[in-house]
Amino acid sequence: MPLSLPERPIILTGDRPTGPLHLGHYVGSLRNRVALQSTHQQFLLLADAQALTDHMHDPAKVSRSILEIATDYLAVGIDPDSTTICLQSHLPALADLTLLYANVVTVARLERNPTIKDEIQARGFGRDIPAGFLCYPVAQAADITAFKATIVPVGEDQAPLIEQTNEIVRRINRQAGADVLPEAQALIPSVGRLPGIDGKAKMSKSQGNTIPLSATEDQIRDAVRRMFTDPLHIRAADPGRIEGNVVFTYLDAFDDDHAVVADLKDRYVSGGLGDSVVKKRLEDVLQAVVAPIRARRAALAHDPGHILEVIRRGTERARAITDTTQRDVRRALGLFTLH
The missing domain is CATH 3.40.50.620 (HUPs)
Known part of the structure; x- marks a missing residue:
């Protein structure tokens, strides 16, 4: 049958x-x-x-x-x-x-x-x-x-x-x-x-390299600041690498404005774009993603x-x-x- x-x-x-x-x-x-x-x-x-x-x-x-x-x-x-x-x-x-x-x-x-x-x-x-x-x-x-x-x-x-x-x-x-x-x-x-914020192969609770869904604004800001980028990109004028750059990996995953991300990548690879600018973009994106989840979670936790x-x-x-x-x-x- x-x-x-x-x-x-x-x-x-x-x-x-x-x-x-x-x-x-x-x-x-x-x-x-x-x-x-x-x-x-x-x-x-x-x-x-x-x-x-x-x-x-x-x-x-x-x-x-x-x-x-x-x-x-x-x-x-x-x-x-x-x-x-x-x-x-x-x-x-x-x-x-x-x-x-x-x-x-x-x-x-x-x-x-x-x-x-x-x-x-x-x-x-x-x-x-x-x-x-x-x-x-x-x-x-x-x-x-x-x-x-x-x-x-x-x-x-x-x-x-x-x-x-x-x-x-x-x-x-x-x-x-x-x-x-x-x-x-x-x-x-x-x-x-x-990947984890430290650039390791995966985001893992056991390795402490995660951003929890309940993360506060300060925790998100701190995590983004500590994110692994390109160790050879010392000055903003230096050409940077996208491959293995955790900040760009996260932007690809969370930023819905693909045109902006593509422009950031071009400018980063060419030289003239500092890590701080890219990290600020990512922080804003992640704050927008997590804020409503955190608020709903706080309300649910009361019951x-x-x-x-x-x-x-x-x-x-x-x-x-x-x-x-x-x-x-x-x-x-x-x-x-x-x-």
């Missing part, structure tokens, strides 16, 4: 609650989620269980961050009536599917996953890899398939995880003799990963009960969907069920 798909494509995305969201999240995913929620059936997963794979030493931090991130969602414009915001650890079907899928994936395949290999190296695990971390691709496959999502917004470096999800889907469908689960497509944003209710309602809605998928998969595989 062919798989029946909904009229509106299903998107699953989310974040690990390990600290406040920042401008890297905004440009990489949050503003796209706001745009897509009117045309797609969107689920936003607060991935607290996944966060424990490398934060088990500080579970209180994960718990504290749940309401913070949900507040960020609402502050940037996520509508809980259009997008379902749900808590991963309170969806038991996800854990059951993870255990089920773990039986069709080898340790060798998990260790070959490029994303996992890079993350293991970045965290310095060596061979002391938490089993939960190694099995993260399996858990993500459970998340995606439980919602029968066909679109998953990820960075380019995360694309191998979607391919591994599809390998599991094909294995389950082949064993069931029917298309029980759909394959998913990675939706990679046009703007690449935003944490409302945020909690949004998560509770969304999780109840998500549980009904994921429980149904779990039963469908178990029945298709001929597994015993009491329901």
Whole structure:
């Protein structure tokens, strides 16, 4: 029997609650989620269980961050009536599917996953890899398939995880003799990963090189002033480089006046334009982006009960969907069920 798909494509995305969201999240995913929620059936997963794979030493931090991130969602414009915001650890079907899928994936395949290999190296695990971390691709496959999502917004470096999800889907469908689960497509944003303000490869909460969505005017001003530019551009008259210049990377990501940015680039490369002028432009742009988010966030923070209710309602809605998928998969595989 062919798989029946909904009229509106299903998107699953989310974040690990390990600290406040920042401008890297905004440009990489949050503003796209706001745009897509009117045309797609969107689920936003607060991935607290996944966060424990490398934060088990500080579970209180994960718990504290749940309401913070949900507040960020609402502050940037996520509508809980259009997008379902749900808590991963309170969806038991996800854990059951993870255990089920773990039986069709080898340790060798998990260790070959490029994303996992890079993350293991970045965290310095060596061979002391938490089993939960190694099995993260399996858990993500459970998340995606439980919602029968066909679109998953990820960075380019995360694309191998979607391919591994599809390998599991094909294995389950082949064993069931029917298309029980759909394959998913990675939706990679046009703007690449935003670098940290220090010029390092990515903006990361753990490296302290981020600009949070709740940043004050002074924090934004200070962050822009400290931004990495061209170390050889010592005087305004010197020709400067655009490549690797964090200020221009941020202008490309946030400044809607592309003509002005193009003019700044031409003048910078030719010589005669100081870093202070370019940074002032970026500061003005970022202040305009963050100010309304910060204001909405401050208003939402006065009513944490409302945020909690949004998560509770969304999780109840998500549980009904994921429980149904779990039963469908178990029945298709001929597994015993009491329901």
